[in-house]
Amino acid sequence: MKPYICSTCGVQYPPTEHPPEICTICTEERQYVSPQGQSWITLQEMRERNFKNTIQEDEPRLYSIHTKPAFAISQTAYLVQGHHFNLMWDCLSYLDHDTIAYLKQLGGIDAIALSHPHYYSTQVEWAEAFEAPIYIHEDDKEWVTRSSPMIKFWSGETLELSDGLTLYRLGGHYKGGAVVHWSQGNEGKGVLLTGDIIQVAADRNWVSFMYSYPNLIPLPASTVERMASTAEPIPFNRLYNAFHRVVAENASQSVQRSAKRYIKALKGEWFST
Numbered sequence: 001m002k003p004y005i006c007s008t009c010g011v012q013y014p015p016t017e018h019p020p021e022i023c024t025i026c027t028e029e030r031q032y033v034s035p036q037g038q039s040w041i042t043l044q045e046m047r048e049r050n051f052k053n054t055i056q057e058d059e060p061r062l063y064s065i066h067t068k069p070a071f072a073i074s075q076t077a078y079l080v081q082g083h084h085f086n087l088m089w090d091c092l093s094y095l096d097h098d099t100i101a102y103l104k105q106l107g108g109i110d111a112i113a114l115s116h117p118h119y120y121s122t123q124v125e126w127a128e129a130f131e132a133p134i135y136i137h138e139d140d141k142e143w144v145t146r147s148s149p150m151i152k153f154w155s156g157e158t159l160e161l162s163d164g165l166t167l168y169r170l171g172g173h174y175k176g177g178a179v180v181h182w183s184q185g186n187e188g189k190g191v192l193l194t195g196d197i198i199q200v201a202a203d204r205n206w207v208s209f210m211y212s213y214p215n216l217i218p219l220p221a222s223t224v225e226r227m228a229s230t231a232e233p234i235p236f237n238r239l240y241n242a243f244h245r246v247v248a249e250n251a252s253q254s255v256q257r258s259a260k261r262y263i264k265a266l267k268g269e270w271f272s273t
Helices: 043-048 097-105 123-130 138-143 221-231 251-266
Strands: 002-006 012-016 052-059 062-068 077-081 086-089 111-113 134-137 151-154 158-162 165-169 178-182 191-193 210-212 238-240
Touching: 002 043, 012 123, 052 097, 097 123, 111 123, 111 158, 123 134, 123 151, 134 138, 134 165, 138 151, 165 221, 221 251, 238 251
Parallel strands: 086 111, 111 134, 134 151, 191 238
Antiparallel strands: 002 012, 052 062, 062 077, 077 086, 158 165, 165 178, 178 191
16 A cells, blocks of 8 residues: 555655556646656655755745755745744645754744645645644545544635634635745735745746646636735735745735736737737
């Protein structure tokens, strides 16, 4: 019995004798099945293939965690050192003893919070290694592939995890799509970590919003307008996405400006053909 991991999205399933026939995350229209077909791997096989996690300090009390070589979606997870409370934001498929030891030197993990199902990865392995609860919005409950008593489903529009660390449900990419506000980050100016609920564009002065990124399905104008309205009162100057892209300054204004551009484009008001 092995807990198999989908090689395309990196999400882990409960232990079974044989790999599952399909990945429910990848067969849904926001993701995709690899053109080479469905394939699986285990955490033990990843360790034998010499994967590793790199951890770096991006700014005081904020660390990014990334797996090399690139695996599955190749997202970045973050460790936020709040006020006597360490939060892991989003998750990675790969976990080993070196990663656990390094993060324990930084104070360990008190809680894990997820932006949306594409980054659930091996969240149960991480939760058990650090004895940390996992926070997922109840609107995305159906997408949990491996259940665990460590998972805490939260409801409503906000959840304060600790002093200075608050989850907000923005929806969009997924109904329960969440971001986390770290009020003490960026020297007290505020940091928003968004996964890809809000995606940083190649031009770091702009962001974007999508229902599906790989399949290029946009969100309705009304949804983006609501997301921007929800984000507007949150005080943040810097924004980190799931791929280590950063809006370094005036990020709140960038989100509002980008939402207006997005809505105009959908309505055909931003450019002519």
